[in-house]
Amino acid sequence: MCRCSACNIKNKSTAYLINMTIDTEKVTGAGLGLRRGLLEEWHELEEKQPELLPDFIEVTPDNWMGLGGRYAREMRHFTDRYPTLSHGLSLSLGGPDPLDTKFIDRLGRFMDEYNITSFSEHLSYCTDGGHLYDLLPLPFTGEAVEHVSSRIRAVQEQLGRRIAIENVSFYAAPEGEMSEIDFLNAVLSEADCDLLLDVNNVYVNSHNHAYDAHDFISAVPTERISWLHMAGHLQEAPDLIIDTHGDSVVDPVWDLLQYTYSCHGVQPTLLERDFNLPPMHELIDELAIIRQYQQGVSSDAA
Ligand SMILES: [Fe+2]
Numbered sequence: 296m297c298r299c300s301a302c303n304i305k306n307k308s309t310a311y312l313i314n315m316t317i318d319t320e321k322v323t324g325a326g327l328g329l330r331r332g333l334l335e336e337w338h339e340l341e342e343k344q345p346e347l348l349p350d351f352i353e354v355t356p357d358n359w360m361g362l363g364g365r366y367a368r369e370m371r372h373f374t375d376r377y378p379t380l381s382h383g384l385s386l387s388l389g390g391p392d393p394l395d396t397k398f399i400d401r402l403g404r405f406m407d408e409y410n411i412t413s414f415s416e417h418l419s420y421c422t423d424g425g426h427l428y429d430l431l432p433l434p435f436t437g438e439a440v441e442h443v444s445s446r447i448r449a450v451q452e453q454l455g456r457r458i459a460i461e462n463v464s465f466y467a468a469p470e471g472e473m474s475e476i477d478f479l480n481a482v483l484s485e486a487d488c489d490l491l492l493d494v495n496n497v498y499v500n501s502h503n504h505a506y507d508a509h510d511f512i513s514a515v516p517t518e519r520i521s522w523l524h525m526a527g528h529l530q531e532a533p534d535l536i537i538d539t540h541g542d543s544v545v546d547p548v549w550d551l552l553q554y555t556y557s558c559h560g561v562q563p564t565l566l567e568r569d570f571n572l573p574p575m576h577e578l579i580d581e582l583a584i585i586r587q588y589q590q591g592v593s594s595d596a597a
Contacts, residue, residue: 324350325585326565336575390420435471435478444485459489464538493524541570
């Protein structure tokens, strides 16, 4: 039984209106993050078992922008064949340094060149007078809501597109005035942007910081969700989970995905795997599980 109240939540959107292109065409199904280490096996699968291929892909612009030669050809190959979303690493939405407007210009051109429909970034910061090479959590304060929301609005304005922000995993809880979910919802409303909901990150944070993952999921505004992330993690100690993207998805996170669908309907769901890349068929097996959950919810609703 779903405890969700979010299906009917009408998020209080600000009167923030800018003249931007809004991508209404949503991807569907089960997606897989494009990684260079998967390219060879991915091409083999396209030849031998195309029916198993992902429904969409996600690329990290930071890792592909400006490349020529083989990798530019690969980018063209994949973006010509799959609906493509993007997920950035280095924009530092919540950081203290000025936004990198040159990077945002390059990003817009990259998205246009490869017909990439959406851009997402982490609700975090990764710069402070230079790159910190980590995605650090923002303090859950009203001041931080204002700060990061104004920067998200600036990015949307410059790109001429809505963007999605992702809830991040964190370990040292920042000082704050509100809960993580209240902070996330305040930013979504104030910035008038969309949400990339990482289900594994909700699970990891709920375990490490002792809150109810179901309550968090059900409090997310359905109409803001663009797509979901699923990933594996490492149980480092009984009271500590590390978000590694280096292992298979575990059963409690699959259960949380099912709960998410029951609250918010079936959403496009992408499997992230960045380390310990297994044989491609193992990732395809996980995509099949995502599709089973999606079909299960669809048939329940029919
Ligand atoms: Fe993620």
